[in-house]
Amino acid sequence: MITDSTAPDASAAEALLGQAARLDAEDPLAPLRERFVDPGEDLVAYFDGNSLGRPLTVTRERLARFVDETWGARLIRAWDESWMDSPTDVGDLIGRVVLGAAPGRTVVADSTTVLLYKLCRAAVRARPGRGEIVLDRENFPTDRFVAEGVAEECGLRLRWITPDPEAGVTPEQVAREVGADTALLLLSHVAYRSGHLADLPAITTLAHDAGALVLWDLCHSAGAVPLRLDAWNVDLAVGCTYKYLNGGPGSPAFGYVAEELQAELRQPVQGWMGAADPFAMADTYRPAAGIRRVISGTPPVVGMLPMRDMLHLIDEAGMDAVRRKSVALTQYALALADHLLVPLGVRIATPRDPDRRGSHVSLDHPAFKEVTADLWERGVIPDFRPPRALRIGLSPLSTGFTEVARGLAEIHRALLRAEAA
Template sequence: MTVDFHELEQAAATLDEADPLHAYRSLFHGADDPGSDVVSYLDGNSLGRPTISATEAIAAAVAQWSGRLIRGWDEQWMDLPLTIGNRLGAVVLGAEAGQTTIGDSTTVLLYKLARGALAMRPARTEIVLDTDNFPTDRYVLEGIADELGLDLRWITVDPSSGVGLEAAREAISEHTALVVLSHVAYRSGFLADAEAITRCAHDAGALVLWDLCHSAGSVPIELDSWNVDFAVGCTYKYLNGGPGSPAFAYVAAEHLDSFRQPIQGWMGRRDPFEMGPGFVPADGIRRVVSGTPAILGMIAVQSTIDLIDRAGVRAVRAKSVQLTGYLIDLTRTLLPEVRIASPLDAERRGGHITLDHPAFRDVTPRLWARGVIPDFRAPQGLRLGPSPLSTSFAEALVGIRAIAEELGR
């Protein structure tokens, strides 16, 4: 089959011209920089591009550090994890104020929330999770199960799909203390029905902890209206916080008074500067905090929250669906030998897709060398994660065309 690339380029340009979010691309470093060696960045679901305003905000924070020194803690920094947490909750998570905080890594917060949740169901013996959840989730829960003498109830899933409602219903029982699942599967991009699964768990008397790492900033989330108990997620993917930027934790208001997290640090105490004996948890979401928060690491997140607020989460989701659908269409046209290992139904697809081919392990470094940046997921998956605010349709076409060339088409 002969492919008219000029026609494809014109179609991509038409899509970009009609894209109501296309102007946001100019707000990110490197997106339209002719001097950049990156011609197609398709890894926004691993590490988002930096916003221009974020670098300005970080510079201002350093200036504040320089000028105000230790006074900065009293003037702003002490409350910043909660201030940004409230803003993130309102714009991205569908959460009222006082339930979200920023700090620690996803791994640490996952441990804190899981241990705290399990302590609220002491008579129950099982944790439900799936075989294809992100490795950190599985490893943390395996360790907790060993610590507490609990059983893991595994949901076996197809890596090209994810955990559906019926599979969750079959696994959850009167023995279940906690269900831990990813809202968007890290490999396939499968978008779980968080509201229905949460309701199913509650019907059995269990609590639910959702991992939002691959959904926060790319799909609509309504934690409060879904009656979610706990959630955790990172800020360096679609929230563009930068490498190693701190994660976020959500604890529903109804659980805050009884929630006890296991890493009792001075910043989570009711009066941290009393320096007194014994740990008395702070009121509200501050009790999730342990040690001194990474202030510079959370500054950049505010810029993307502002952009998402301006654009609207629904518009971000619409662009994400259009981009992943476009990548699927290009794959069918230019890569007929490649298997699409992600949901074709947009309603069940998050913000990224995975393509399977036995040559992709060898192809990935060659793509990186030519400035086309996807990521590889074993055993043979090439994961494409366009970021709705910074990825163009023309950029997506460049990426798929390069993959086709590396496969010898």
């Protein structure tokens, strides 16, 4: 019960908390939550699905079957039977289910960082005579670090956009910074701090009007926000698979390359698996045709197994339904935060407009670093991002409204304990 007198709208908070059971009962995707591994009674609320998604029970069976029947029984023969094609097979599945991409445009390989480097380096090479990479100061460190390294390597300048941390990069800002000297624009579709959802189609068009290529980081949108990469004329994209695609810790990333760019791009890590004939043991490198040229080394076969299960589940639910659930969860979390946390000094650091918001809510308070440790001890798992942001990551297929209510109520109580300490 919310009885603290420091919350002036305690009755409204109680009413909101009471809505959780009804919202769960009306949720058409609620039965799918039973497909995930039960975390046990100690977990009250998992708010970190935007960093590491929960595993599906069917994945346990798939991994055991792989060891016994595929790896154990077929051994090296499995490379010829299925493993060699897995980067493009799973890539096509990701493309169809979550990216809006036709076959032959998506591949699974490497980590997000490595794929960002490969496509960033290939993009600037494809725009000779242009001297700038445009990016924003609020982007995830890896994106900024990779761009910094490529710029130094290629003798390019970095041109910075400084967005409002809670509003994100806008088309107007891009229009001011992208020009005739821009080789590449590198942005995230959903901002990792605030959850701001960028206007991807409009920004892509602006960059193309200036003759630049665009590389989109989809780590916080793939599997939570419907994408239409082909229809939006996206050039390049990279995303991880351990967040909303539930591939597990360290699962490999995916890369997207528009069909018309594939023959033009020359990625810099020329490994044997990206060669036209990997087993020719040739003296010189000749890239494979199509999307396979993005591959460098041996495909991460085991790492691709769990994500297949989640992709099939997303396909069953439908991305539009996933997005509706995401919007409903974040809207409910924001309403609870307004009544439970704002009176305690918390600031909402996420866009209110659902069309400009991904699937996590960012809250700001100076005590959140200490509060996070307290919450973890009590079975509530949010994500802290320095200097004072608490992220409430809501994975639509594994998160329920009652879980959100319990978790926000615990954050309320943790803040009260922090104030009393």
